[in-house]
Amino acid sequence: MIKFYGYKRCSTSRKARKWMDDHQVNYEFQDLVEQPPKKEDLVKWMTKYQDRGLKYFFNTHGQDYRRENLKEKVPTMKIEEAADMMSKNGKLIKRPLVVDDSNLTCGFKEDIFEQIWL
Secondary structure: OOEEEEOOOHHHHHHHHHHHHHHHOOOEEEEEOOOOOOOOHHHHEEEEOOOOOOOHHHHOOOOOHHOOHHHHHHHHOOOOHHHHHHHHOHHHHOOOEOOOOOOOEEEOOOOOOOHOHH
C-alpha cells in the first residue's frame, strides 16, 4: 500500500493528491503535521535512500527549517538526529512524502510521479 504523508493546508500536497486521485492511484493519506512518521520509519527510509542525501527529505523552504538554521546543520547531521527532529516536527519534512515497500519520493514533480507511482 502506498502511504502519502502530506499536509492539508499545503498547496503542493493538494496538487499531488489530486494527481494521485486523477490517475486512480490508491493510497493512504496521513497528515504529517498532525501525525508525523515514526522515527524508526524515517531512519529506515533515510538509510535506504541515503544516496539522495538528507537535504532531500527536508522542507528547505519552511519557516521551521530556517528558524532552526538547518541549512548550516544538515550537511553534518547524522540520520538518527534528522529522523528524531522530523518525527517530532512534521513541518520539517519535504511534502508530500510518498512511500511504499520499494519506492519513495519527496516533493511533487509530475514526471517523477508518472515514473514511480503509475
